[in-house]
Amino acid sequence: MGNYKILIVEDEKQMSMFIEMELTHEGYEVETAYDGREGLEKVENNEYDLILLDIMIPSLNGIEVCRRIRQFSNVPIIMLTAKSDVPDKVLGLDVGANDYLTKPFAIEELLARIRVYTREKVLKNKRDEIKVKDIIMNNITHEVFRSGREIQLTKKEYDLLEMLLINKNIVLSREKLIEEVWGYDYVGDTNSVDVFIRYLRSKIDDGFENKLIITIRGVGYVIKDN
Numbered sequence: 001m002g003n004y005k006i007l008i009v010e011d012e013k014q015m016s017m018f019i020e021m022e023l024t025h026e027g028y029e030v031e032t033a034y035d036g037r038e039g040l041e042k043v044e045n046n047e048y049d050l051i052l053l054d055i056m057i058p059s060l061n062g063i064e065v066c067r068r069i070r071q072f073s074n075v076p077i078i079m080l081t082a083k084s085d086v087p088d089k090v091l092g093l094d095v096g097a098n099d100y101l102t103k104p105f106a107i108e109e110l111l112a113r114i115r116v117y118t119r120e121k122v123l124k125n126k127r128d129e130i131k132v133k134d135i136i137m138n139n140i141t142h143e144v145f146r147s148g149r150e151i152q153l154t155k156k157e158y159d160l161l162e163m164l165l166i167n168k169n170i171v172l173s174r175e176k177l178i179e180e181v182w183g184y185d186y187v188g189d190t191n192s193v194d195v196f197i198r199y200l201r202s203k204i205d206d207g208f209e210n211k212l213i214i215t216i217r218g219v220g221y222v223i224k225d226n
Contacts, residue, residue, distance in 0.1 A: 003170075004118055005029045005047065009039030009065065010054045010080065015103075019052065022107050023114075027170075036060025043069050050117050052110075055081035055092065063095055070096035076117045078110075115179065130165045132225045135204065135212060137165055146204055156181065157200050160193075164213065164223045173220040197221060 006023055010016040011034050020030045031046070033039035037059040043051065051069070055062035066077055078099040079092040092100055099113055130137040134147045142158065144151040153161065159181045164172065172180075174190035182192065197213060205211045214222050
């Protein structure tokens with residue numbers, strides 16, 4: 001997620017630092033603000049893919065910050081707050097928040113909600129044709145060519161290759177590939193990724209001097225365009 005940028009607007013510095021550390025570990029680019037005016041100013045002057053916005057922040061509260069952001073931006077906003085009253089949730093959603101998470105929350109739940117918007121960005125960035133080096137994927141005809149030679153792939157192999165091509169130069173872990181290709185409800189271990197990578201390699205790498213799929217030992221897989 002090296003190109004996915006998140007702004008945290010949270011005045012509890014310990015909480016903010018914890019979330020920042022977890023998101024950075026997951027590969028997100030993170031910036032922070034500790035009050036409403038600073039957060040609003042950052043959004044006015046920078047591009048973000050998602051905002052984590054606490055309601056009870058000084059200067060301008062989160063509700064007002066959200067309302068003002070919605071006057072010029074549709075960036076996804078997840079509200080964070082210690083309040084659990086229904087009126088607060090309704091108010092946050094009414095002024096344009098996309099989601100709502102009540103403190104204390106499990107970091108896994110926050111990450112799962114962020115991944116929803118990550119996938120949406122990936123889908124928006126999909127092009128009719130993806131080209132990396134000498135491989136071309138046509139998302140309209142679902143055809144794949146390498147050096148002009150058509151490669152026959154199963155749906156799972158196609159989806160796996162597509163995820164690697166869309167995220168070229170970004171190392172994707174087995175867990176990430178399971179989530180994106182197999183889905184959250186997949187029951188099994190990550191060995192399935194290794195098996196399908198072998199299938200994929202046998203079709204797009206065997207017989208070619210330059211190998212596309214690179215294994216980063218202990219981390220995952222990547223296709224590089226350099």
